[in-house]
Every structure is written in structure tokens, then in C-alpha cells.
Amino acid sequence: MQFFIGIDVSKDKLDLGWLRDLTSNKKKTKVFKNHSAELTRVSDWILKNTKSGPQDILVTVEPTGVYHEALLYHLHECGFQVFLPNAALVKAFMQSLGTVHKTDKSDAIILARYGAQKPDRQLWQPEAxxxxxxxxxxxxxxxxxxxxxxxxxxxxxxxxxxxxxxxxxxxxxxxxxxxxxxxxxxxxxxxxxxxHPPLRNNRQLLQSITGVGPGVSREMVSMLTAKAFRSAKQAANYVGVIPRIQESGKFIGCSRLSKEGPARLRAKLYMAAIVAKQHNPLIKQHYERLLANGKNKMQAIGAAMRKLVHLCYGVVKNQEKFQLQPL
The missing domain is CATH 1.10.287 (Helix Hairpins)
Structure with a gap:
């Protein structure tokens, strides 16, 4: 039997929600301070109430800046199954439930329910x-x-x-x-x-792409090594360079970057795209083709940023330097 716990994380406290029964929605909640000295009490409360081993307990934790990190490592060391979901997907799940009253306790229960209904979830693993x-x-x-x-x-x-x-x-x-x-x-x-050879090798691969300099390569080494992206599209979505259609009134077919994820990386990618559209033949061709098809300059720059993320993902995933194919 598997048990489902949700933890809503804030700077000062941890709201725990145990979803005791998926059908009847029976639940139990508890609040602890978000402090390293309290983490043992958190795990003890979960084990005491569920009367089960940690290997049978899935704990779904809300990602909140850096305030959830110590909790994740503690839970993993105790042997719990730990799930750190995409915050945007959790928000969409909450909206689909038609939740009217939003509190930290209710959020914890919803996190537990979200973890329970995700059979394809990827469990969190600690970073090196x-x-x-x-x-x-x-x-x-x-x-x-x-x-x-x-x-x-x-x-x-x-x-x-x-x-x-x-x-x-x-x-x-x-x-x-x-x-x-x-x-x-x-x-x-x-x-x-x-x-560290793996980090050094990834940086060398990234800098083989014209337009990717020291600043962007630092950011991308950190991101691509720490995040287990399944595709280049997923990496681009994380960075916030996926186009989002906005239509209203006379503005038909207008698209802008989603701008989700780390703003500092997007700022560096913007400057890298400016360089790449002039000196990287692949990016230059992509940029000019979009302009010829009626896209404005900012849309074309956004596409160049997205293309750079795809290239970065590709060289790291394949562990091969960037090689320009004949146009």
C-alpha cells in the first residue's frame, strides 16, 4: 500500500497534508517550522501517522525558490519517495479541481492528490x-x-x-x-x-557553438547538468523562450516569449542571439528566413534564442561538438 503526503513550503513554515483516503478525501494536516532543526520532526510525524516504512510513502513537495532544498535532501536520506513537480502543472491541476478556498493546508492536500494521480512521475534525485x-x-x-x-x-x-x-x-x-x-x-x-571533468567537457562542447560565450556557457552548464530535460523543447520551455500566442481584437496571431524560468539566463541568451545572428550561419539563416516570412525583429530574435537553447541541449546530450552542416 502506498501513502501520499503533500508539503506546501514557505520561507517560515512547512504545511503537511496526508491524504488518508483518495475516495472519501479523508485527510490529516500538521504545520512545522521550516528550519533544519525541525526536519526530523517532519519525517517522524509522517512515519508515526502512516505507520509505514518510508519506501511506501510518496512525498510531493512544492518547489519554492531555495526554501525546499534542505527538506528534499532530508526526506531522500530518510528513504522516502520524493516528487518535486512542475509548479505550473500543479497550478493547472488546482484550477481543474475548481478549488475555491486556497490555503496552505488545502495546497498541501492538493499536492498529495497531484502526486497520487501521476503514475509517470519522475522521482527527485539529489544532485552531485x-x-x-x-x-x-x-x-x-x-x-x-x-x-x-x-x-x-x-x-x-x-x-x-x-x-x-x-x-x-x-x-x-x-x-x-x-x-x-x-x-x-x-x-x-x-x-x-x-x-570537474564532466562540467569542463560540457562547457567545451557548449562553447563550440558560435555565439555561446563564457557567460552563457556558465549558465547552460549549470542548467543542463542539474536538470534532467527529456527534450530540447522541454529545456526551451524551462528557460521561457517558447512562443505564446496572444490574440485579442485586431491583434491576430501575435506571439511573444512565455518568459517563464530564469530571467538572467534569458538576458544572456538575448545578447548571445544578437551575436549568433551575425556570425553563426545556422542562426543567421534561421533569423533571416523568419524576417522574410513576415516575423518582426523581436520575434526573430526570440526564435534565435530558442534555437541556441536547442543547440546547447543537443551538444550536451550527444556529447559532440557543434558542427555546421552544409546549408
Whole structure:
């Protein structure tokens, strides 16, 4: 017999929902603090109430930034079956149930029900330590780059408004510090990749694609190594470069990027696509064909970004360098 648990995750707490009976919808809930010291209590509560071994219990966990990660590793180490679903699919499932009242407790039960009705679910597996380290450094780099851009914006505004020299100097000093730390962290990331042959090899494969430079290759190494994508389309969907049709009134057949997933990667892919449409013959041909077919420049750039993701997925999956086929 299999038991189904759902856990709604927030920064401060974990809402557990045990779906005791799929037919009658009998349930039991419990709330714990989202703190490392509480995780043992979480697993003990599940085992005590279900009176079963962890191998017979499926725990469906809501993905929430980084706040679910410690919980996932703890549950996996205890021997539970762990399912980390796509948040968008869970949302669609909730809407299909016609849920009126939305609470953390009800979300936990719905997560349990979603896990129960997904026979083709792919159980979560922990990442290798080098992947976790790479992801942590990439998150920190993203934060530093955002801080850097904010300080640049403040400096520009201050120069326009004629603020005091002391404030201007403070901004310039902070920008210099951030730029140095960004360079240091980028070097540490590159060194980390070089120390691990699979990461180093994937980066070399990615950089064989014209248009994929250091920034994009760092991001794609992290993403493609950490995520078990089943297809290039799935990878592109994760990045948010899949076209989404928008039609309303006179606007017929208008498509825009879905823009789901990591914005920082899309920003880097945008610049890579600008380069690739000029210097990568395959991307250039794809871009010009779309323009000739009536697409506007932004739609063609979006398609170039998507093509780059497909190429990146292909070289890593096949473990072969990019080779331009005769046009």
C-alpha cells in the first residue's frame, strides 16, 4: 500500500497534508517550522501517522525558490519517495479541481492528490555535490550582478540630479567593489568547472557553438547538468523562450516569449542571439528566413534564442561538438 503526503513550503513554515483516503478525501494536516532543526520532526510525524516504512510513502513537495532544498535532501536520506513537480502543472491541476478556498493546508492536500494521480512521475534525485556548489555560486553571481546594475542606475540618476560629491563617490566605490567581486566569483566558477571533468567537457562542447560565450556557457552548464530535460523543447520551455500566442481584437496571431524560468539566463541568451545572428550561419539563416516570412525583429530574435537553447541541449546530450552542416 502506498501513502501520499503533500508539503506546501514557505520561507517560515512547512504545511503537511496526508491524504488518508483518495475516495472519501479523508485527510490529516500538521504545520512545522521550516528550519533544519525541525526536519526530523517532519519525517517522524509522517512515519508515526502512516505507520509505514518510508519506501511506501510518496512525498510531493512544492518547489519554492531555495526554501525546499534542505527538506528534499532530508526526506531522500530518510528513504522516502520524493516528487518535486512542475509548479505550473500543479497550478493547472488546482484550477481543474475548481478549488475555491486556497490555503496552505488545502495546497498541501492538493499536492498529495497531484502526486497520487501521476503514475509517470519522475522521482527527485539529489544532485552531485559539485552541481550544488556550482548552483550556489551561480545564484550568488546573479545577486551580485543585480546589485551592480542597481548601483549603476543610482549613479546615473544621481549624476542627472546633481547630488553631492560624497554620494557620487560612495556609489562609484560600491560599483568598483561589486565589479571586483563579480570578477572574482566568475573566476572561481570557471575554476570549479575546470576541476570537474564532466562540467569542463560540457562547457567545451557548449562553447563550440558560435555565439555561446563564457557567460552563457556558465549558465547552460549549470542548467543542463542539474536538470534532467527529456527534450530540447522541454529545456526551451524551462528557460521561457517558447512562443505564446496572444490574440485579442485586431491583434491576430501575435506571439511573444512565455518568459517563464530564469530571467538572467534569458538576458544572456538575448545578447548571445544578437551575436549568433551575425556570425553563426545556422542562426543567421534561421533569423533571416523568419524576417522574410513576415516575423518582426523581436520575434526573430526570440526564435534565435530558442534555437541556441536547442543547440546547447543537443551538444550536451550527444556529447559532440557543434558542427555546421552544409546549408
Amino acid at each position: 555535490p559539485e552541481i550544488r556548489e556550482l548552483k550556489a555560486m551561480m545564484r550568488r553571481l546573479d545577486a551580485l550582478e543585480k546589485d551592480h546594475q542597481r548601483e549603476l542606475n543610482r549613479l546615473e540618476a544621481s549624476e542627472i540630479t546633481g547630488t553631492s560629491e560624497r554620494v557620487l563617490q560612495s556609489l562609484k566605490d560600491m560599483i568598483a567593489v561589486l565589479e571586483q567581486e563579480i570578477r572574482n566569483l566568475q573566476q572561481d566558477i570557471d575554476d570549479h568547472i575546470d576541476r
